[in-house]
Amino acid sequence: MKRPTALVLSAALALALGACGKKEDPSGTVAPKREKLTLVLDYFPNADHVGIYAAEATGAFERAGLDVDIRVPGDPSEPLKLVAAGRADLAISYEPELFLARDKGVELVGIGAIAQKPLTSIISLGSAKIRRPSDLDGKTVGTAGIPYQSAYLKTILEGAGVDPKRVKEVDVGFNLVPSLLSKKVDAVLGAFWNYEGIQLEREDKDPSIIRVEQAGVPTYDELILVADQEQLGKRGRVFRRFIQALRQGTEAVRADADAGLDPLLAANPDLERGLQAAVVKATLPVFFPEDPRRPFGWQDPEEWRLYGAWMRENELVENPPSQALLSNEFLPGEGVRPVEANPGEQGGE
Numbered sequence: 001m002k003r004p005t006a007l008v009l010s011a012a013l014a015l016a017l018g019a020c021g022k023k024e025d026p027s028g029t030v031a032p033k034r035e036k037l038t039l040v041l042d043y044f045p046n047a048d049h050v051g052i053y054a055a056e057a058t059g060a061f062e063r064a065g066l067d068v069d070i071r072v073p074g075d076p077s078e079p080l081k082l083v084a085a086g087r088a089d090l091a092i093s094y095e096p097e098l099f100l101a102r103d104k105g106v107e108l109v110g111i112g113a114i115a116q117k118p119l120t121s122i123i124s125l126g127s128a129k130i131r132r133p134s135d136l137d138g139k140t141v142g143t144a145g146i147p148y149q150s151a152y153l154k155t156i157l158e159g160a161g162v163d164p165k166r167v168k169e170v171d172v173g174f175n176l177v178p179s180l181l182s183k184k185v186d187a188v189l190g191a192f193w194n195y196e197g198i199q200l201e202r203e204d205k206d207p208s209i210i211r212v213e214q215a216g217v218p219t220y221d222e223l224i225l226v227a228d229q230e231q232l233g234k235r236g237r238v239f240r241r242f243i244q245a246l247r248q249g250t251e252a253v254r255a256d257a258d259a260g261l262d263p264l265l266a267a268n269p270d271l272e273r274g275l276q277a278a279v280v281k282a283t284l285p286v287f288f289p290e291d292p293r294r295p296f297g298w299q300d301p302e303e304w305r306l307y308g309a310w311m312r313e314n315e316l317v318e319n320p321p322s323q324a325l326l327s328n329e330f331l332p333g334e335g336v337r338p339v340e341a342n343p344g345e346q347g348g349e
Contacts, residue, residue: 033065034065034066034067035065035066035067035238036066036067036068036069037066037067037068037069037089037090037238037242038068038069038071038087038088038089038090039052039068039069039070039071039088039089039090039091039092039242040071040072040073040078040079040082040083040088040090040091040092041070041071041072041073041079041092042073042076042079042091042092042093042094042223043072043073043076044072044268045070045072045264045267045268045271046195046264046268046271046276046279047194047195047264047275047276047279047280047283048114048115048119048194048195048223048279048283049092049264050250050253050257050260050261050264050276050280051114051246051247051249051250051253051260051287052070052246052249053070053249053260053263053264053267054249054250054252054253054259054260054263055068055245055246055248055249055250055252056068056070056249056263057249057259057260057262057263058248058249058252058259060245060246060248060249060252061242061245061249063245064241064242064244064245065241066238066241066242066245068242070267071088079091079092079093079226080093080097080098080101080106080108080226083108083226083227083228084101084106084107084108084228086228089227089231089235089238089239090111090225090226090227090239090242091225091226092114092223092224092225092226093223093224093226094222094223094224095110095220095221095222095224095304095307096148096220096307096311096316098110098224098226098325099307099308099311099316099317099321099325100148100316100317102317102321102325103317103318103319103321107228107229107230108226108227108228108229109226109227109228109229109232109324109325109326109327110221110224110225110226110299110325110326110327111224111225111226111227111232111239111243111297111326111327111328111329111330111331112224112225112243112246112296112297112299112328112330112331113221113223113224113225113297113298113299114221114223114224114225114246114287114297115221115222115223115283115286115287116221116222116286116287116288116289116290116298117213117219117221117222117286118211118212118213118217118219118220118222119192119193119194119195119222119223119283119286120149120152120189120190120191120192120193120211120212120222121189121191121192121193121197121209121210121211121212122136122141122156122187122188122189122209122210122212122215123176123180123187123188123191123193123196123197123200123207123208123209123210124180124186124187124188124207124208125180125181125200125205125206125207125208126205126206126207126208127206128186128187128208130186130187130208130210131208132160132210133156133157133159133160133162133210133215133216134160134161134162136156136157136160136162136167136186136187137162137163137166137167138166138167139167139168139186139187140167140168140169140170140184140185140186140187141153141167141168141169141170141185141186141187141188141189142169142170142171142172142176142179142180142184142185142187142188142189142190143169143170143171143172143188143189143190144171144172144173144174144176144190145171145172145173146190147316148311148314148316149189149190150169151311151314151316152189152212152217153167153169153189154314155216155217155310155314156210156212156215156216156217158216159215159216160215160216170184170185172184172185172188176188176190176191176196177191177196177199177200181205189212192222193209193211194279194282194283194286195279197209198275198278198279198282199275202274202275202278217310218303218306218307218309218310219303219307220303220304220307221299221303221304222286224299225239225243225297227239232327232329232330236329236330239330240330240331240332243296243297243330243331243332244332246296246297247296247297247332250287250288250296253280253284254284254287254288257277257280257281260280261273261276261277261280264276295328295331295332295333296331296332296333297328297331297332298328298331299326299328301326304325304326308321308325
């Protein structure tokens, strides 16, 4: 099994701490020049996007001089492709997907975290009596057929002392909850604790939830904002204004959930308000950094390094990125510049 050297991976993901410093955020009486920005969601509009819709409804985007076009992807594989092709400015995606894209040579960069903890979990029903990873021994687990989910399962089982050969993995696609309810599988890995987990609780299904980062998988940012690396210098100030407005929208939701729920439900009338309200309440803590000294959208470079090492160890990627995979340069308040594989070169605005 291939393992990255600490030196190479650290150089690829390290941040130049000496470049830290306060940044001036958009403010004052003169509004910035109005610019159009296209944002592609990762999925259909839901509670994970509540800060975005609050920023739109409260006028935060407008005050930042932005005309934001929020688009819903045709399928989950589209967002990163659209940004890479220059057909969108920003996309919401997942940290694992960014690693996979960069391993294929697509030069995209994470510029801010929306969900700063993993949402992916192992979920079972109470009747299965799966309370801890070791209880998966001899069980059938459904996944969405995503390679890194299979690697999550293997890591979790080995950490619990369970032979992975004693657990049957079934690809159920995106039918995670139906497969669970129909008892086609004993548990699923890939459902979100803040969404499907809460949905099952509200339906009195007695779900048992094991969060992957609490079971041996390195922690990571579940939802991130992704931009094309070439656009950082050209549109960095616009991206910065977007994240500042997103912070304001998310803080508005923290003060009053209806500030985001009302416009979210207007954007997607198929949503059930009670479920979305419960999801927002559960998810709010992971929209903000645990460390209050960190800016909104913070991406921890050491956590990214460790997660990247885990992906390499599990042969999910072949090479560490040759350039910095993330940048905190465009976050409100303090920002830092990414270090390229060559420590003598710095990126950012």
